[in-house]
Amino acid sequence: MSDVPPAEPQPEPSGPQIGVDEWVARSAERAETHGGLVGRARGVYERVPKPAVFLFVVALAALIPVLASQSDNDIYFVRVGTVALVFALLALGLNVAVGFAGLLDLGYIAYYGVGAYGYAMLSSDKFGLHWQAWQSIVVVVVVSALLGFALALPSRRLVGDYLAIVTLFFGQIFYVIVTQGYRVSFLGLNKDLGFDRANWDLTGGPNGIANVDRFTAFGFTASSERAYFYVTLTAVVVVFAGLSLVNRSRTGRAWRALRDDHLAAQAMSVPINWLKLMAVGVGAAVAALAGTINSALLQGAFPDDYNTQVLIIIYAMVILGGAGSLVGAVVGAVVVEVLMLEGLRPQTPISDWTFNGRWVVYGGILLVLVVAIRPWRRLAAILGGVVAFGVVVHAIVAATTTKGTDGLLNTAPETFEEGGWLGWLIRHWLALPADTYAQGTKVPFNIALAGLIALVLCLTLLRGWKRDVLLVPTIWLAGFVWETRLVLEASGPTRLLLLGALLIVLMTARPQGLFGKPRVEIV
């Protein structure tokens, strides 16, 4: 209207006026900008339509199995890719409930399991049913979505922690049912109901269901690793495209509004309970689809693939990628599965990358430093300090002991190598003793590990330059403990501990996740 002042930014506003707000009008200019090459690259990227980027990435992913040969190493590589895509599917599904609608659903793993067990029951020797893949997938996905509705129905009024507890209970119930489901008696009435035995074996109990069919449809059978890679990639592409359309729709908006402020959403007459049920149902359907793929890929369904530990990993993927972001869910899944779960293994049989776990650790530390430490001068000072500290320690140890720096890099159990020029760098940065944790006395290495934990705890208490100074020996000690002690243990639980530690640090540096939107509130 006429008396609303025009919104052009004026050089010197005479006083506060509605409609003229310099700060907001110029927020785009104030946003952090990148000059030079990064800025130009970003500008070019932003002009490319998003579907084109999407197709390009899909095409790149589709090339992976083509480039892989039939050697064991390469088949392993393709398998890791397939598993990463299954996790991507799971992360996309979980993102609907957690990221879009903001429901802390800890029972999600049950739908994954329902998908896997459902497919295993319908397409295996278990009950002699050998349904075609498309038949059992449709049935299992629909059943799982309905189960999602049914479980969400009693908990639809719960939010936050309360919902988490109830859904965690559902998730655990599934695990109990599956592990105990090899002696089911329908209220002890089996004989009366006309069954021929007192106890029925439905789930195979702790042994699970083996000999599950490969995906078979219309006379074709997917049997190679490549085939499963493409099947899973197709599923991810379809689900991703579908969810990004939903996200832009009225329903997607309502989900996000619900997550942000469910009372305000209700005041817009958004049917919040129905939307919650739908979010859980859609997530359950996607999880079930992932379950059927996993079941056919492993040719079996086993209880421990569907327990809370796996749930936590899926959550880690969604949170790392940034809850609410579809790209984030996929990237989070690939990063966690490929880099952390597989990459942290000390000896994965990928051609010559014999110590890739090492590179993940050093790369991870470096990445976190680059992300977390802002003025580059400070970063350079810390990195320089780390290198100098190592060289000085190495020199002192070399001068005062006889075999204190003669250690080699541990690349496999009982295997020590020089490790090329990068190995040379590591050996001259860290003072590796000739007797390692595995060979000689364990005490100094255990003290080093305890010292590392103490240093990390101290780091959280300090601020400013003191923290920067303490960071230097901490990073060095982390490298030392990794090389002497953790590298061999990284195939077990230590890997998950490291994953957790990396996640904590990364989330502290970037709480919204890699692709999440940070919350901006100026009120």
Next chain:
Amino acid sequence: MSESTNGSSVLLRLEGVNTFYGQMHILQDTNLSVAEGELVCLLGGNASGKSTTLKTVLGIVRPRSGTVTFADEDITSRSTSYRIRKGMAIVPENRRLFGPMTVLENLQMGAYLHGGGEPEDYERVYSLFPLVYERRSQLAGTLSGGEQQMVAMGRALMARPKLMLMDEPSMGLAPILVERSFEIIQQVHQAGVAMLIVEQNANVSLSIADRGYVLSTGRIVLEGKAAELIQNEDLRKAYLGR
């Protein structure tokens, strides 16, 4: 009592409403009405029952006795979403925009019932608030308080309301912005929307209102034409008292 002032029909009527929070008797035998196209303000100090009245109108809180009538229909036991479908919209206390969503998405949420809104809905909002148009692709959470107030009103207008409920529109705004804000409320009102405004700021709200009610500890202690109320000596005492 609940007669309309200018002869037009009554849009909203609360009759003998008693509302409780558990054991606490909040609204006590409250009678209130808003005629079509009328601007009514509801004044009162803290804990006088202003917000509870709004919640009762919207159906977030159900009265233990009494009736709520809207557009000649008894809606006492109807759900919030039913009432909104019937033509109510609210500008909540503190505006409560969806911060991580853009201004446009906030407007689309306002028009949720109409599938995201028709072009006419957007034209209406944009012509009332040209600034909202300029900010449409910005995240609502990044706007200043005054701008958020406009987006919140625009969002409410997207639902094509017959009655707009406003909860403390002056809250959190600088004094000079409060006056501007009420001018905008007046504009929206002149566009033909009936309004029920809950406010602590008696002077500003009575200056634009047709009628006013003053609540004190859950009872309506004063009511009348805004022009008369503003002269009332007891008003200050009544609405400042607890």
